[in-house]
């Protein structure tokens with residue numbers, strides 16, 4: 001049986017933020033969606049005015065990290081409705097994260113109905129300009145007040161929405177990445193592939209240290225510090241000569257929806273592409289031979305971001321300060337697709 005959803009409209013609509021200065025995650029829409037889960041059964045779906053959650057201080061999420069989230073984007077359709085990019089993959093990944101973190105799964109149909117219910121009320125918040133979107137943040141937290149260490153029995157699922165511009169600010173430049181050789185973000189067999197809050201807190205200290213030295217983000221390696229995994233909030237691609245290579249999904253980093261989309265585009269375009277382990281030594285050797293043609297990150301928030309520098313121990317590999325040919329083609333294709341305001345042949349945009 002699908003979840004019942006009640007609607008309570010806000011009586012105090014907020015002013016819309018300036019379209020040219022959205023930044024990322026600074027503004028929130030008028031409403032939010034919530035639903036509760038008790039012993040595996042979801043109920044009380046509701047869209048209500050955006051506001052604070054009441055949590056018992058003993059709620060398991062606050063102590064043992066049973067929290068997960070998703071991140072996806074809605075674009076404005078020509079007919080005034082919302083178009084959400086690949087929501088099925090986000091629903092599937094939410095449930096994969098939930099399984100790993102001993103949290104309840106949410107039926108995909110309820111995930112879609114929840115998105116629809118929220119977008120029905122907050123559709124006006126979808127910014128129209130190219131490069132902007134309404135970022136949707138579904139999340140699940142354990143709410144049961146209980147201090148013993150075991151999976152909680154009660155959870156709240158919620159979706160909030162934020163009109164966003166470019167993740168890297170109004171004038172994004174290519175990224176300078178710090179290749180981390182001591183700390184690890186996640187290990188094989190751990191929770192690295194789940195979109196768990198814990199993976200992000202594990203990355204903060206190193207990211208702050210990198211930022212203090214002028215780097216934009218960290219390029220994380222595996223726990224032996226040999227092979228490349230991902231960037232702080234993006235998956236990573238390398239072009240060696242004509243071949244584009246990205247690390248295979250090994251369970252220790254996030255299976256990105258943008259990564260999957262870029263792989264599909266490259267295969268459609270007959271660009272040679274390989275999903276295989278990439279050793280940092282291979283990257284440096286390719287650079288020395290002049291074969292490292294481009295490096296770029298992919299993610300919902302950042303779309304496709306070129307990398308202009310990789311600092312790995314005493315080595316500094318420098319690339320052009322703009323998107324290379326493959327990154328540019330993929331960026332243009334995704335931007336055109338998401339901003340065309342109509343369904344696409346692939347069915348990646350879902351009207352809501």
Ligand SMILES: Cc1ncc(COP(=O)(O)O)c(C=O)c1O
Nearest residue numbers: 233234235254256257258299300
């Ligand atoms: C750690 C991490 N890796 C990769 C990605 C890219 O995933 P996606 O393309 O699904 O946004 C993200 C962004 O959500 C992320 O946070």
